[in-house]
Amino acid sequence: MNKSLRVGVIGAGYWGPNLVRNLSEVPGAEPVAVADLSEERLEAIRKRFPAVRTTTAHHELFDDRAIDAVCIATPVGTHRKLAEEAFAAGKHVFVEKPLAGTVSDAEAIVRAAERAGKTLMVGHTFVYNPAVVEVKRILDADGVGRVQYIDSQRVNLGLHQFDINVLWDLGPHDVSITLYWLGEEPEWIQATGACFVQPEIEDVVFLMIGFPSGAIAHAHLSWLAPTKLRTMTVIGSKKMVLYDDVQTVEKVKIYDQGVEKLSGEELRRSYRAGDIHSPRIPVTEALQIEMRHFIECVRDGKKPRSDGEAGLRVVRALEAGMRSLRTGGARVAYRPDAVRA
Amino acid sequence: MNKSLRVGVIGAGYWGPNLVRNLSEVPGAEPVAVADLSEERLEAIRKRFPAVRTTTAHHELFDDRAIDAVCIATPVGTHRKLAEEAFAAGKHVFVEKPLAGTVSDAEAIVRAAERAGKTLMVGHTFVYNPAVVEVKRILDADGVGRVQYIDSQRVNLGLHQFDINVLWDLGPHDVSITLYWLGEEPEWIQATGACFVQPEIEDVVFLMIGFPSGAIAHAHLSWLAPTKLRTMTVIGSKKMVLYDDVQTVEKVKIYDQGVEKLSGEELRRSYRAGDIHSPRIPVTEALQIEMRHFIECVRDGKKPRSDGEAGLRVVRALEAGMRSLRTGGARVAYRPDAVRA
Amino acid sequence: MNKSLRVGVIGAGYWGPNLVRNLSEVPGAEPVAVADLSEERLEAIRKRFPAVRTTTAHHELFDDRAIDAVCIATPVGTHRKLAEEAFAAGKHVFVEKPLAGTVSDAEAIVRAAERAGKTLMVGHTFVYNPAVVEVKRILDADGVGRVQYIDSQRVNLGLHQFDINVLWDLGPHDVSITLYWLGEEPEWIQATGACFVQPEIEDVVFLMIGFPSGAIAHAHLSWLAPTKLRTMTVIGSKKMVLYDDVQTVEKVKIYDQGVEKLSGEELRRSYRAGDIHSPRIPVTEALQIEMRHFIECVRDGKKPRSDGEAGLRVVRALEAGMRSLRTGGARVAYRPDAVRA
Amino acid sequence: MNKSLRVGVIGAGYWGPNLVRNLSEVPGAEPVAVADLSEERLEAIRKRFPAVRTTTAHHELFDDRAIDAVCIATPVGTHRKLAEEAFAAGKHVFVEKPLAGTVSDAEAIVRAAERAGKTLMVGHTFVYNPAVVEVKRILDADGVGRVQYIDSQRVNLGLHQFDINVLWDLGPHDVSITLYWLGEEPEWIQATGACFVQPEIEDVVFLMIGFPSGAIAHAHLSWLAPTKLRTMTVIGSKKMVLYDDVQTVEKVKIYDQGVEKLSGEELRRSYRAGDIHSPRIPVTEALQIEMRHFIECVRDGKKPRSDGEAGLRVVRALEAGMRSLRTGGARVAYRPDAVRA
DSSP states (O other): OOSOEEEEEEOOSSHHHHHHHHHHHSTTEEEEEEEOSOHHHHHHHHHHOTTSEEESOTHHHHHOTTOOEEEEOSOGGGHHHHHHHHHHTTOEEEEESSSOSSHHHHHHHHHHHHHHTOOEEEEOGGGGSHHHHHHHHHHHTTTTOSEEEEEEEEEOSOOOOSSSOHHHHHHHHHHHHHHHHHOSOOSEEEEEEEOSSBTTBOSEEEEEEEOTTSOEEEEEEESOOSSOEEEEEEEESSOEEEEETTOSSOOEEEEOOOOOOOOTTOSOOOOOOOOEEEOOOOOOOHHHHHHHHHHHHHHHTOOOTTBHHHHHHHHHHHHHHHHHHHTTSOOEESOHHHHHO | OOSOEEEEEEOOSSHHHHHHHHHHHSTTEEEEEEEOSOHHHHHHHHHHOTTSEEESOTHHHHHOTTOOEEEEOSOGGGHHHHHHHHHHTTOEEEEESSSOSSHHHHHHHHHHHHHHTOOEEEEOGGGGSHHHHHHHHHHHTTTTOSEEEEEEEEEOSOOOOSSSOHHHHHHHHHHHHHHHHHOSOOSEEEEEEEOSSBTTBOSEEEEEEEOTTSOEEEEEEESOOSSOEEEEEEEESSOEEEEETTOSSOOEEEEOOOOOOOOTTOSOOOOOOOOEEEOOOOOOOHHHHHHHHHHHHHHHTOOOTTBHHHHHHHHHHHHHHHHHHHTTSOOEESOHHHHHO | OOSOEEEEEEOOSSHHHHHHHHHHHSTTEEEEEEEOSOHHHHHHHHHHOTTSEEESOTHHHHHOTTOOEEEEOSOGGGHHHHHHHHHHTTOEEEEESSSOSSHHHHHHHHHHHHHHTOOEEEEOGGGGSHHHHHHHHHHHTTTTOSEEEEEEEEEOSOOOOSSSOHHHHHHHHHHHHHHHHHOSOOSEEEEEEEOSSBTTBOSEEEEEEEOTTSOEEEEEEESOOSSOEEEEEEEESSOEEEEETTOSSOOEEEEOOOOOOOOTTOSOOOOOOOOEEEOOOOOOOHHHHHHHHHHHHHHHTOOOTTBHHHHHHHHHHHHHHHHHHHTTSOOEESOHHHHHO | OOSOEEEEEEOOSSHHHHHHHHHHHSTTEEEEEEEOSOHHHHHHHHHHOTTSEEESOTHHHHHOTTOOEEEEOSOGGGHHHHHHHHHHTTOEEEEESSSOSSHHHHHHHHHHHHHHTOOEEEEOGGGGSHHHHHHHHHHHTTTTOSEEEEEEEEEOSOOOOSSSOHHHHHHHHHHHHHHHHHOSOOSEEEEEEEOSSBTTBOSEEEEEEEOTTSOEEEEEEESOOSSOEEEEEEEESSOEEEEETTOSSOOEEEEOOOOOOOOTTOSOOOOOOOOEEEOOOOOOOHHHHHHHHHHHHHHHTOOOTTBHHHHHHHHHHHHHHHHHHHTTSOOEESOHHHHHO
16 A cells, blocks of 8 residues: 555644644655634644645544544543544544543444454554653563562643543553553552542542552552652562653663562561663654554554553553542452453 | 760660660760670670670669660560560650550550650651751741642662561651641551562552541552652642652752642643742751750650650551551551541 | 834754744744755745745845845854845844854954944844843842852763864853853953864863953863753852753752851861752743844844844854964963953 | 781871771771870770770881881871881881872882882772772773763862862862873873962862873862762763762763764764663772772782872872963973973
8 A cells, every 4th residue: 555544633632733743744644634623723723734624524524535544632522422433434543542431432432443344543652652662672571570560650730631630631641551561451450539629620649550460550640749750660570660751861771680589587688789771762752653653553454552452441440440539449340340240 | 954864775786776876975865774685786885885884684774773764676566565664663765666566555655654754755766857847847837838648759679677567667757757747647548568579578568648637648668669769749739848868958849839729611720830949958867866855855854746645646557557458458547446436 | 113023034954944933933023035055945944834935045135125134044154244245235133153253254243233223133042041041130139149150061962063163063152151141251261172073173172261350161062971961050159050951940049058268277168058949940942032032122223132242252252262272272362452452 | 917917097187087997897907006196186086996096196106016007197298208207117108198299299208118118008099989990990891982081070069178279189089080090191281270268279170181192181170069069971982981979879870872983074963872871889988998908908019009109190190280270271291300301
C-alpha cells in the first residue's frame, strides 16, 4: 500500500490539534478533515492547517469514503458511540485514552472493532515514550531480576478537571505503563483518596495494584503538589531502575545493587550500593512515534502495542479503583465477574 | 537545683553510645554508668568514656541512689519491664522509640510514670530536629491554611531488621512528626505492605492515617530503594511546605502557592506558582537538643514534648497499622476500644 | 499611531523564522516580507506563514515604502552594509546580535542610525529574559550591596560554529547581561582560550572583564562540556544572587548571607548562611518581550534597552577579548583609543 | 618489620588531632607524642587521647629515639626549619600541604630528605581520595582520549584565612589533583584575582595552568560563594568525566560522548550525547588511606605518591601563580630559572 493513510480527527480540544500536527509531519499519513462542535476551535484549526477540511458534523467524516481512519479525541463519555459509528462505517479507529469511562463501554468498543475487522488503537502515549520503552527493554533483558514493586509519583499543581477525578486524569498513565512493563494482568486494586478543592472530585488518590506474581504497584496521584514529579521506581530482586520523566538528561538510571535473602544471625544488613548507569534516551516526541505505529499497524494489519485489549485492561483497573475509593479503600478484585465465574 | 543530673544508660547497642556522648557534652547532666549484657560493648564504652562505670547487671543502676535518671536503649520488648523497675526505684526515665511493642505495654509504662510522679520521655528525636520544629512553627503561624494532606517518602537501601518490620522501624518517625505537626489524634489507619526479602517481615509498607479534621497522612516506608529519600510534603489550603532531610541546605521550602475553590464553568485551572522561601535552619544535632530538653523537663518538672502520652499515641497508630496490614489493608479504627465505648 | 508596524525580515536561517513567528503573534506588528538568498528557506517560510511575501532580493524590502522596519538576521559580516542601506531607505532597524564583527563596523551602524533619526535595536534577547530582568531589579533595590564579582558558566556540548569562535558565539550573552546589570562600562578585558576541535577556532574561552568600580566578571564559555550549564552568580557585599537559566523553577535565588570586613585577631571566619528566597519568574518568551519592546520604541520614539550604543559596547568588549586571546591572555584596555587620548 | 611505626605529631591545630585520630585507628602505627606551643590545645589532645604524651617543646620528639617518624602540621612558614631538624635527627617526615611557602624552602626540604635517606611525604590528601583515584584510573584506562582541559569550581562561603590568600588555601588541592591526573609538569601559569574582604588577601582567584601536551587546567577559587562547590570536569577528546565531591552518591560520572574533528561545509554540529556511567566509589576516609600509605612507604622504603618532588611541583605552581597575580594576570613560566638556563 503506497498511498498515504487519509485520517479524520474528531475533537479539536487539547489533543486534536496535536494529532493533526503529528499526522501532517509523519510520512504515510495525511490529516484531511477535522470535526468539532465549536466553530471557534475549527477556525483555529483552519488558520494553522489551511489544507485541512473542517466541519461541525462529525458524521461527514464517516460518510467520506476517502477517509481511511479516524482519531477520536472527544470527552470520554462520547467514545463508545463515536467508535461504534466509525467501525460501522468501515474506518480504522484511534481513540484517546482512556478508551471509555466504564468497562462495559470499553468492551463494546473492542467488540465493534472485532466485528468490523479494523484496527483499534488507544492513545496511551506513554507506552511509546522512548524512556518507558527503554525501561521495558531493561526489564526484559532480565538483569533486574523479578520485579518486586513499582512506586510512582505523578503529582503537580493545578489543572484540576471538573468532570473527572485525578484517578481518571493521571491514573491511565501509571496503569498503562505498569501493565506494559509487567506484562501481566492485575489481581486486586486498592485506592484511597480525598476531595479537597471540589466536592466529589478526588484531587489526591493513592492507588495500589496487586499482581499474581506478587508484584505490587503504588502510585501517588495528585493535583495538589508544590512541584511537578513524574518518577517511577522499579525495585527488582537484583537491580533497581529509576525513570524520571522531568529530567532532560538521565531520564533512566539503573542501580546495580540489591538485597539478597538474609540468613543467620545478622541483625542488620549493611548498605550495598553499586554502579549507576544512565543509558542515552532518544529525544523523539512520543506522540509522533505513536502516530507512526498507528499508521504501520493499519497498513500491515499488525496488533498495536496499545490495542483495544490493553485499553480495556486500563479501564478495568480504573473502574475497580473507583469501587475501592467508594468503599473507603478496601481491596477489590480486578475482575469481579471472574470471581463469580 | 544546681547539681548535674546523674544519668545511667541501659543498652550499649546503636543508640546507647550516642546518648552517653550527648550526655557528656550537654551542660546539666553527667553519664555515670552504662549497663549492657555484652562485655564487648561495655569494653568499647570504657575505651571511649573512661570516666563512665559499666556493668552487666542493669539493676545496679536502679539500686544506685546517686543516679537520678535512666535512659533505656534496649530492644523494644524489654522496655516495659525495665521502665516499670526504674520508676519503682524512683528514677526519671527516658525510653528509646518506640515506647513499647504493644499498646498495653505502652499504657503500663505511662501508668507507672504517673504513679511514680516522675518524668517519662520517649526518644522521638525527630520532633527535636530543627527542621521539623521550623515546619511546626510555619504551620502554627497559619499562613499555610488548613493542612489537607502530608505525603512522606522514607526509603533507603539496606539495614533490614530481622525482628521488626519496616513499619515499626521507620514508621515511628513519620507518625511522631505528623502528630506533632497536626496536634490531633488519628481517626483511622490503613496499611498495605509486602515481604520481599524475609518471610513475614514487611520491607515495604504504605501507611495512611486519617484525622478528624479531614487531613490525611501518607507514608511510603521501605528498605528497598535505589537512593535514600527523606521528604515530607505538607499540602496546605494556602501554601505548601517541603521538608527534605537529605539536603544539607534548603531542608525546608515554603511554596507560596495554592489552589482556591473552583467556581463557574472553567474546565481546568491553570498552574499558579509563586515565590519559594527557604528559611535558615540551625545545624544543632537533634539528639543534643533532645537531651537538653529531657534534663530541663526533669529539673523543672515540665511535660516533655515527646512525653508518655505522645509515645503511646505512636504505638496506638503502629499497632492499628499492624491490624490493617494483617487484613490486607482494610481501614481500621485508631482506637478500636473507643468504638465499643 | 494606530496602524500596525509593517516589518520585513532579512535572513531566514535560525533566527529569521523565530522573528517572523513572534511578529505574527504580538499585537502592533505584522511581518510582511522575508528575504533570503536560499529558495529552500523561503519555501519553508511560505509553507509556515502563507501570508508573508518572500524574495531573494533583499533590496525589495528597502524599496517597499509600505515597510516601516526591517529585522536583519544574517551572518554578522553583512550587518553593516544591510543596516546602512536600510537606514538610507528610511527604515527602523533591528539587528541580530552581535551588532557587528568589528568596532568600526558597529560604530558605522550607530552613526547611520543617528543620521537617519531612526530606531536601532540590537537583538540581545537575554536582557529581555524575565529572570535576567528580575536580577536587575534585585540588584537595583540595593539589598545586595556593592557587586564584587560575577561568575558565569555558559557551556554545552556540540553546536560548534565554523566561522566564529566560542567568544563571539556565547560571549555576547554574558557581556550584554553583565553590562545591563552593572550599568557601567568595562575598563579592561582578559581572555584565554584553546582550540581543541578546529584549528584557529577557540572552542573554550575564559573571559574576564574588569570595571572601574572594582567589580570583575568572569565567564567560562565552552562548546565542550558534558552537560549544559547556564549559571551566573552575582556576589554582592551583602547578598548573593544565583541565576540558573537551565532550571524550570527557581531560576533565581537570593542568598541572604555575606561576609563583612574582618577585624581583630580572628583566624578564620565561620560560615554564616541565611535564608534563601526564590522569586516567581513569569514564563513569557524573551523574544516576544523583545519584539514588543522594539515595536514600542519605534512607535513612541523611545531608546531601546539594547540600543546601538549597548550593542557597540558588547562589540568593543569582544574585540578587546580577541586582542587579549591573540596575545596569550594579557590584560588589555577596553578602549585602547581612550588611553591614547 | 613487625613493630608499629611510632609517630610524633607537631602542631595540634586543625590537622594535628585528625592525624592523631587516624594514626590511632590504622594498623601498623601508634601516635606516641604531640607537641604544640599551646597548653590549651595539648589539654584537648590529652582528654581525647589519654595515652598520648604531650609537650610544648617540639625538639623532645626529635630527641626521643623511640620515635620513628614525625608529622608536621604547623603553619607553613615553619615547615622548612622543623623538617630539616627532623631529618637531621633521623626521622621520617610527613609534612602538611603545602610543603612550603616558597620554592627555595621546598627545595631545601627535599634536599634534606635526600641527604638523610628518609621518607618525605606531603599531605596532599586529595590524591588519596577514592573518587580522585577512580578518575585517575579512568583517565589511564584511555577510553577518555587525550585530556583537553580541566575546569574546577572550588568555592564556598566563609573561612577566610588572615595570613594566606585563597590561592594558597584552596589552590593546593586543584594543583595536586591536576598534576596527579595529567602526570606532566606545567609549562605556564596565569592567575587573576581580587581582594574584596581583606586588603592584600585575594579572596577570589581564577587560576589557569598550561601543560606541554596542550592541556589546560582552570580553577575558580573563592571564599565568596552562595553554596559550596567542589566540581572538577575533565574534557577528553573521546569522553568527559565529572567529579563532584559534594555529592554523596554519584561523585564521579563518565559521559560517553565527545566531539570529533569537523570536516566539510557543515555549519554546526548537532549535539551528540551518550550513556552516562557512575562507578561505585568506596567511602573510606582519604586521610586514613593517606596515613596507611605513609606507614607502608616508610616500612617498605617506597616512594610516596605525594613525595617531596610532588609537593615541590605544587609550590612551584603556586609561587608562579603569585607572580602572575602581582602582575595583573600575565602568563608566567612555571620554571623561570629553566628559561634562563
